[in-house]
Amino acid sequence: MLKINVQREMLTSGGKTNLEICTEIKDNELLCLFGHSGAGKTTLLRILAGLTKPDKGRIEFNNTVWFDSEKKINLPPQQRNVGYMFQNYALFPNMTVEKNISFAQKEKDKVEVDKLLDLFDLGVLKNQHPDKLSGGQKQRVALARALAAKPNVLLLDEPLSALDFEMRLSLQHEIRKAHDLLNTVTLMVSHDLQEVLHLASTVILLKNGTVISEGKPVDVFNQKSSEYKLKMEYYSQIFQSK
């Protein structure tokens, strides 16, 4: 269980705004943070990873306090054991696919690396460097690397945003595969409704740093806006045709 209750001032194109999140995420939940640019989605992921410090609040994962402003606790990223996947995937150019994955391991385990290479269909690419890979291949390497560290929480920052529509559809099952394999909490940032409907068990709808709604995607989008309803109908037709 991941308990989050944080506040952080953010600078957006519209000026200063406050991110205020208070929620609890159950084990095995794949939660999507949904909202327009500047809503605070990435800031929240960075706060959870320990890359950005909240102004105040508390974060607790399975009885371990990651951050507590009152008790002056702030675990560094190295001690939180999260798998963070950046929008640009951040694969290390000096390492091959195999080395990128093994670098993430706390104890070297070649068998485990080979398993991940097989799982994400990367076997034939294991000796390639990232500059030789396509966007979809990079996404799979970044996912495999995040899993190699056996993280407590998987944080995905718009993992499919750099890909075209067809590729996004085909790679969504890779994210589901990664989540199922970890069997823990996954938080994914997205501003793509179709992605959220397809993947998320829960969605948090954010606007200007505030939670507008939280719950099952169908419920959240049905209750909030007719704009979302129309999009939902459109995407459900696409799913059926696929």
Next chain:
Amino acid sequence: MDQDFLNTLSLTGRLAGWTTAILFITGFPIAYVLAYKRFPLKALLEALFSMPLVLPPTVLGFYMLVAYSPQNAFGRFMAEHFNTWLAFSFAGVLIASVLFSLPFMIQPLQNGLTSIPKSFRETAYTLGKSEFTTFFRVLIPNMIPSIITAIAMTFAHCIGEFGVVIMVGGNIQGETRVASIAIFDEVQALNYHTANQYSFILFIVSLLILTLIYSINGKKKILF
């Protein structure tokens, strides 16, 4: 070629080599701090490290001479504790050379570090890697062209150093007489042939170093 000629070239190489080696070890931590850390008066520190780019070498040389004097704290400390007189000695020239060449090492390293996407470091941290491991496994391998540029620029700058060396070291054969000073000296003595020999060697070495830098920078665009 006579022995003096070879000694002068050897001394020039030693001065440039030691300066580059010392600056490589001390310059990396400085470049890292300037690239990634935020602290009060950082701009002032950056300006101080860049001063040799705009300051006349004679100004730094003058201050170094003053500092080396046994009448002042630093010079007295070196004389009393290490029995070392820095003025007009190789060690004194080396210290001045290190200070004067600081920006040629630090700036390429700092640029190399800042050009690496922040997400590389942050990914390594979230994977549990320390700053130390991230530095050696992620940052250094991804800034090799900047490292080679820093080393080559520092070395090339050192072999042509004149103002600081003549102020701090004078022109003592086998101790502080480097090639750039020897050229000046030989021209004054109307020994144009020897001056030409020194000049040609410095010209070729500088050309080779700059060609190396430009060829590496050309490849960098393809690699990254």
